[in-house]
Amino acid sequence: MPKTMFEKIWESHLVSEEPGKPALLYIDLHLVHEVTSPQAFDSLRMSKRAVRRPDLTVATVDHNVPTTDRSKPIADQISKKQIELLGKNAKDFGLTYYDIHSPNQGIVHIIGPEQGWTQPGKTIVCGDSHTSTHGAFGALAFGIGTSEVEHVLATQCLIQTKPKTMEVRAKGALPKGVTAKDLILNIIGQLGVDGGTGYVIEYTGEAIRSLSMEGRMTVCNMSIECGARAGMVAPDEKAFVYLKGRPHSPQGAGFDKAVEQWKKLPTDPGAKYDRVVEIDCASMTPFVTWGTNPGMVVKVTDKVPSVESFKTDADRRAAQRALEYMGLKAGTPIQDIPIDYVFIGSCTNSRMEDLRAAAAIVKGKKKSPKVQAIVVPGSAIVKKQAEAEGLHKIFTDAGFEWREAGCSMCLAMNPDVLKPGQRCASTSNRNFEGRQGAGGRTHLVSPQMAAAAGIAGHFVDVRSWN
Amino acid sequence: MQPFVKHTGLVAALDRVNVDTDQIIPKQFLKRVERTGFGEFLFFDWRYLPDGKPSPQFELNDPAYKGATILVAGRNFGCGSSREHAPWALNQYGFLAIICSSYADIFRNNCYQNGMVPVILPEETVAQIMANAKKKNGYRITVDLGKKQVYDNQSLKASFDIEEFRRHCLMNGLDDIGLTLKNEDKISIYEKKRWPELSGKK
Ligand code: SF4
Numbered sequence: 296m297p298k299t300m301f302e303k304i305w306e307s308h309l310v311s312e313e314p315g316k317p318a319l320l321y322i323d324l325h326l327v328h329e330v331t332s333p334q335a336f337d338s339l340r341m342s343k344r345a346v347r348r349p350d351l352t353v354a355t356v357d358h359n360v361p362t363t364d365r366s367k368p369i370a371d372q373i374s375k376k377q378i379e380l381l382g383k384n385a386k387d388f389g390l391t392y393y394d395i396h397s398p399n400q401g402i403v404h405i406i407g408p409e410q411g412w413t414q415p416g417k418t419i420v421c422g423d424s425h426t427s428t429h430g431a432f433g434a435l436a437f438g439i440g441t442s443e444v445e446h447v448l449a450t451q452c453l454i455q456t457k458p459k460t461m462e463v464r465a466k467g468a469l470p471k472g473v474t475a476k477d478l479i480l481n482i483i484g485q486l487g488v489d490g491g492t493g494y495v496i497e498y499t500g501e502a503i504r505s506l507s508m509e510g511r512m513t514v515c516n517m518s519i520e521c522g523a524r525a526g527m528v529a530p531d532e533k534a535f536v537y538l539k540g541r542p543h544s545p546q547g548a549g550f551d552k553a554v555e556q557w558k559k560l561p562t563d564p565g566a567k568y569d570r571v572v573e574i575d576c577a578s579m580t581p582f583v584t585w586g587t588n589p590g591m592v593v594k595v596t597d598k599v600p601s602v603e604s605f606k607t608d609a610d611r612r613a614a615q616r617a618l619e620y621m622g623l624k625a626g627t628p629i630q631d632i633p634i635d636y637v638f639i640g641s642c643t644n645s646r647m648e649d650l651r652a653a654a655a656i657v658k659g660k661k662k663s664p665k666v667q668a669i670v671v672p673g674s675a676i677v678k679k680q681a682e683a684e685g686l687h688k689i690f691t692d693a694g695f696e697w698r699e700a701g702c703s704m705c706l707a708m709n710p711d712v713l714k715p716g717q718r719c720a721s722t723s724n725r726n727f728e729g730r731q732g733a734g735g736r737t738h739l740v741s742p743q744m745a746a747a748a749g750i751a752g753h754f755v756d757v758r759s760w761n
Numbered sequence: 762m763q764p765f766v767k768h769t770g771l772v773a774a775l776d777r778v779n780v781d782t783d784q785i786i787p788k789q790f791l792k793r794v795e796r797t798g799f800g801e802f803l804f805f806d807w808r809y810l811p812d813g814k815p816s817p818q819f820e821l822n823d824p825a826y827k828g829a830t831i832l833v834a835g836r837n838f839g840c841g842s843s844r845e846h847a848p849w850a851l852n853q854y855g856f857l858a859i860i861c862s863s864y865a866d867i868f869r870n871n872c873y874q875n876g877m878v879p880v881i882l883p884e885e886t887v888a889q890i891m892a893n894a895k896k897k898n899g900y901r902i903t904v905d906l907g908k909k910q911v912y913d914n915q916s917l918k919a920s921f922d923i924e925e926f927r928r929h930c931l932m933n934g935l936d937d938i939g940l941t942l943k944n945e946d947k948i949s950i951y952e953k954k955r956w957p958e959l960s961g962k963k
Contacts, residue, residue, distance in 0.1 A: 310951045311944050316926045319944055321951055331844065333794035342938075347948075359792065373792040380794055424843040424867060438867055440845035442874035442937070450941045452948055456924060458866075488779055489837035492866060522840060524866050588779055588840075609778045609835050616777075706842075708788050715811075727783040727841060729806045 297563035300529055301460050301495045304435040304560070308418045310452055317456040323417040325447045326403045327354040327390065329381040330708070331422030335445035336384040346388040347451040353412055354385045355393040357402045358708050362671050362698035365395060374709065388448075401674025401700045404428040404516065404642040408508070409676055411541025415530035415557040420447055425642050425724065426525075427518040431511035432538070433530035433560050435495070438519065458524045459569040461494040465502035467577035472758035474652070475510030476644060476722070476741035478502060479517040480582040480592050482574055488590040491523030494570065497562065498528050502576040508537040509648040516643045517724050520589040529561035581757055583629050584726045584739040586617035591726075593629060595744065595756045601625035620728055621736050622716065630754050632738070636719035637668035637695070637749035638731070639742055641705035644722035645673030649742040650681050653722075654689040656746035656760060662694035663752030669696045669711065671703040695749065707731045720748040762876040764934035768857050769903040770830030774894035775820050778835035782868060785839065785847040799846055800853030825897035831904065833860040833890045839868025848872045858904045860911065862887045873927050876934060878904055880911060886919045893917075906932055 298306075311319040325348075332354075339346070346352055359374040369375040378395065385392035393399045399406060404425055407413040413429045419436035420426060422444040429436035439453065447453055463482060483490075496518050503511065511528045518526025535554050538544045545553040581595040591614070593600065602618065602625060605611045618625065623632070639645070639653050650672065662668050670690050672678035678700055681687055687697040704711040705723040707730070713719055715734025722745050723730075726737035740748070743757045790802040807819045815822045821829075832851065838861045839847060848871045851859070858878040872879040882890075893900045893913070902913045906928060912918040930937070941948075952959055 311947045317924065319941060319947070321948070321955075330791050334796045334845075337794070337796070344938075371792075377792050377794055422843055422845075424841065438843035440843055440848075440867060440871035440874060442845060443870065446938050446941065449938050450948060451952075452941055452944075454926075454937050454941065488840060489863060489865070492837070492863060519841075522837065522865055588781070609776075612776075613778050706783075706788050708791065725781075725783070725841060727781045729787055730783055733787070733806050733811075 297566040299460050299562045299566045299568060300433060300497060300527060300560050301435060302566070304416055304418065305457065307416070317454050320418060320453050320455045322420050322447050322451055322453055323351060324407070324412055324419040325352045326407055326419065326421035326426070327352060327381070327444070328358055328403045328421070328423065329356045329377045330358045331441050332384065332444055333377065333380050335422070335441050335448060336388070338445050339448055344449045346390065346448045349389040351451065352448065353391045353407070354381055355400055355403055355406060356381055356395050358702045358706065360395055360699070360701040361709050362701050362703045362711060365699055371710065398675050398679070401676065402642045402645065402702055405646065405673035405677065408432065408512065408537070409541070409674055411538055411544035414538060414544065414553070415534060416560050420453065424519045425516050427523070428512050428516040428642055430515040430518070430525050430527035431508060432534050433527060433557065435525055435527065437525040458495045459493055461491065461496045461523070461570040461572065462568040463496050463498050464571065464573045465498060465500035465576050466573055467501060467575055468505060469502050469576050469579060472743065473579045473581060474741040474743065475506050475513040477579060477582045478576065479514045480584065480589065480739065481579055483517065483521045483589050484582070484592040485574065486521040486572065488520065488588050489522040491518065491521035494523050495525045495527065496523045497568070498526060503528055504531070507648055508533055509646045512646070513643055517589065520724060530557050581741060581744050583744065583754055585621065585623060585629065586614065587620055587726055587728050589724065589726060589739060591617055592739070595629055595754060597629055599623045599625050599627045599629065630756065633718070633753045634666060634720045634738070634748050635717045636713060637666060637745050638671070638704040638719055638721040638723065639669070639745050640671030640673065640703050641723035642673060642702070643724045644742045645671060645677065647677055647680055649722065650677065650686050651684070653742040653746035654686040656743050656757065657693040657695065657750055658689050660693055660750045662749045665752050666749050668694065668749040669698055669704065671698045671711070672700050674700045693750070704731050720745040720754065762934040762936050765857065765876055765878055765906055765931045767903060767905045767907060768830065769901055770857065771826070771828055772831045772833055772890060772894040772900050772902055773821055773826035773829035774891050775832060775834040776891055776895065779837045779840055780834055781841035782839055782844050782847040783841055786844060786850040791844060791846055796849060797853065799850035800855070803850040803854040823897060825899070828855070830855055830857045831860060831902060832856045833887060833894055836862045836884070838864050840865040843867045845871045845874065848875050848877055852877050860887060860890055873931065874937065876931060878906060878931060880904060880921050882911065882919055882921055889917065
């Protein structure tokens with residue numbers, strides 16, 4: 296029987312499957328960060344258990360780390376404690392660990408692929424909902440809670456109910472100036488923030504195939520924002536080229552052997568998904584969120600929607616609350632909205648391609664004097680590469696700050712925080728109330744759109760940028 | 762884990778859709794490395810004004826909901842981040858069960874891990890419970906996991922679905938790790954098939 300890629304990976308990882316029970320699934324790679332792991336290690340110690348497969352467990356610090364001068368001690372004592380604790384846990388349990396000073400440190404979802412840990416066909420988990428990022432390589436990757444982190448540490452397995460499958464078919468090519476970020480914002484807008492609940496999404500179609508691996512990661516990254524358990528893309532030559540020669544990719548003849556296996560992963564012709572959704576890419580524009588969840592999104596050429604345009608009473612109340620929180624009036628053209636802050640970073644958009652695209656927009660220009668702008672590379676390696684290409688100069692010449700790698704203002708657990716009422720054009724993935732700081736207002740956009748807004752001081756349609 | 766068999770308690774209504782885990786427990790409290798003490802920070806940014814006083818606008822601050830153990834909320838509750846701090850906070854605040862028409866997947870899993878029951882009911886039934894709870898006259902319901910039913914002492918009686926495995930674990934207070942470790946032989950066999958070189962190590 297023809298099978299979907301999801302089914303192939305699922306079935307090859309079944310340790311035990313009994314009727315009427317969730318499956319016991321083997322996990323090939325467990326990524327760990329400082330925020331969702333301390334309690335798991337704690338319980339592990341209390342029950343005198345070891346980490347079953349330290350060789351399949353990789354840890355780094357990203358959520359809390361300051362993005363300013365790292366030679367100075369960390370000022371926030373609670374963050375410091377959490378960061379140090381991960382170091383201790385990694386050492387005690389014998390895990391691979393990229394500490395704050397490691398040349399390989401970075402956001403967990405950036406460094407997995409960068410180091411070659413992420414590979415097609417693997418099951419990958421992390422105590423973080425954006426683990427879906429790794430699905431770009433044809434892996435089954437999803438976020439778990441802290442109890443499940445402990446479960447994987449102790450058993451290298453997870454008890455999982457089989458999700459349903461959804462194909463999201465991106466038809467046509469993305470127009471110029473329209474990015475992977477716009478594509479996924481559009482998909483979330485169309486499906487709604489719970490449209491993917493219970494499903495693993497496989498993205499297919501011309502637009503997906505033409506995306507680089509980095510763009511595919513951006514798309515898969517935000518799968519969770521429509522509620523999907525995971526997002527995935529069939530691996531192809533682009534994925535193989537990306538992985539070749541990475542430190543933890545298979546090496547030498549082993550790589551070619553792995554590629555042979557990886558080529559068997561894509562969904563067989565005729566395989567059935569539980570649901571199929573088609574997305575038209577040719578008519579797509581850059582998108583900007585106006586509200587307090589990623590599904591509250593409109594075209595850059597649109598206006599802030601009115602409360603009455605929502606169908607149900609609950610949605611009208613949610614829209615009303617969102618407008619109030621965001622300090623926006625229905626009917627305001629998106630491009631008339633002034634901004635105070637630009638954040639270019641996060642596991643959604645902080646890879647080389649994102650930084651290059653943003654730099655191309657700001658090159659030779661100056662940021663609006665009313666705006667503060669920070670650029671936070673996703674990893675120390677991205678930072679180094681960007682500097683080798685002179686991107687940091689382009690940013691700093693334009694008045695954008697150039698920072699050290701980490702999650703930074705994506706969730707503002709470190710000192711990079713919006714002040715109440717400040718409005719930010721952000722390349723991150725969540726515009727929830729208070730996400731970037733209590734009272735802060737977040738608009739999700741592509742790196743190009745964020746960069747252009749930083750120069751203009753308000754949103755602009757990047758398609759007409761010159 | 763505390764077993765959950767049947768519970769009758771006061772219902773608090775949070776009539777909002779898509780309540781995300783960033784609201785349930787804001788990030789500033791994720792720096793704690795303990796598993797306890799999150800209850801006082803539940804819904805922090807909604808619950809307290811910038812000066813630290815309880816916000817009179819926020820539903821759960823209503824004295825009528827004091828001592829509530831069951832939360833009824835709008836659809837897609839617990840969306841967003843995977844933080845288990847969210848169910849910890851709800852549980853430690855005093856909630857033992859949640860009633861909703863849908864949940865985000867990770868949040869629902871996290872509830873199971875902490876002995877809290879995420880009951881799923883049809884929108885109309887949730888709306889009925891919500892309306893009753895919003896009258897704020899001490900509306901109580903029973904969540905009966907044994908019978909897979911929710912009822913009050915008036916006219917409400919609704920059945921709900923829950924995976925048999927999850928129900929069994931909740932009712933017996935079983936934790937997943939203990940169960941999985943009983944499959945140790947199967948895990949070892951699987952590993953040796955995948956990585957023959959591991960033979961003899963484990
Ligand atoms: S960058 Fe943001 S979304 Fe990504 S892992 Fe860090 S905090 Fe989470």
